[in-house]
Amino acid sequence: MGKTNWKAQAVTAAVVTGLMGFAAHANDESKQDKQSMEQGKAVGEAAGKRVQYVGKLAVFNNRQIKLARLGEEQASDPRVKEFATKLREDHEKSQESLRTWAQNKKMEISALSDSNQTSEAQGTGGSGVQEGYNKKMEGSGEKLGKAIDETNAEITKLQAKQGPEFDKAFLTRITDDQKKGKEILKEGRKEYKNDASFLALLSDTETTVSGNETQAKELEKQMKK
Known part of the structure; x- marks a missing residue:
């Protein structure tokens, strides 16, 4: 009888040990899944941030x-x-360079199209990437729509003059805009300093913007004489 009990106890101990091992393995897998999800979210958020910046x-x-x-x-x-005319040609060239870069990166940026759609690109996959991307992109369409409305309002205001x-009003508007443009470009050069191709694009655009700001200021001075 004692021998039978010993066997039963041995079997019970083996089962318990097996369950403990399974639980530990499950916990490891759960931890890995969580880490993978968090890493995916970070990747998705970074992708969303880049899309938002390019859109801006x-x-x-x-x-x-x-x-x-x-x-x-x-x-x-x-x-x-x-x-x-120079201003238009400069920014059309900058926009085309940005569009080509985005296409090479498989980005779909509505502000780079000829339409006034306010939606941005879709996300890029699972393991938290889509979730992170969607979270970062919340409200992007509304921001784009607001920016378009502000530009249209500014144009209407200028048309009345x-x-x-x-x-004079046109040159003042352009001078102020170039200053804002330089801030946007400065932000990008800091954020993406390790991306050589994108950094080169931003640097070229910044040179153009700085040159147009200087020219607009000089013309403003001449208008006052």
Whole structure:
């Protein structure tokens, strides 16, 4: 009888040991799954942040292109008209470079298209990546729509001016915008300093923006004389 009890106890002990091992393995897998999920979220959030930044830069380019076209149509001073044409061409070139870069990275940025859609790119997969991306992108469409509305309102305001009054207001608007553009570019150069191709694109754009800011300021001074 004692021998039978010993066997029963031995079997029970083996079962308990096996269950403990299974539980430990399950905990390890659970921990790994959690780590994988968190890593995926971080990747998704980083992707969303990059999309938002590229979108912000694209919106800036679009704004300058629209304002420049207005300047070409409505400026009374030939120097201002000539500057407006240069401004448009510069930002069209910057926008095309940004569009090409985004396409190579498989990014879909609505602000880089010709439409006024306010949706951005979709996420990029599982293991938390999609969740992290979606969380980061919350409200992006609304922000883009607001930026478009602000540009349209600014254009309407400028359209109401005529002659030298328009020229001065236009140059002031462009000067202020170039300052904001440099801040956007400074943000990108700091955030993506380890991305050589993107950094080169930002540096080229910054050179263009700085040059246009200087030219707009010089024209403003000449308008005051």
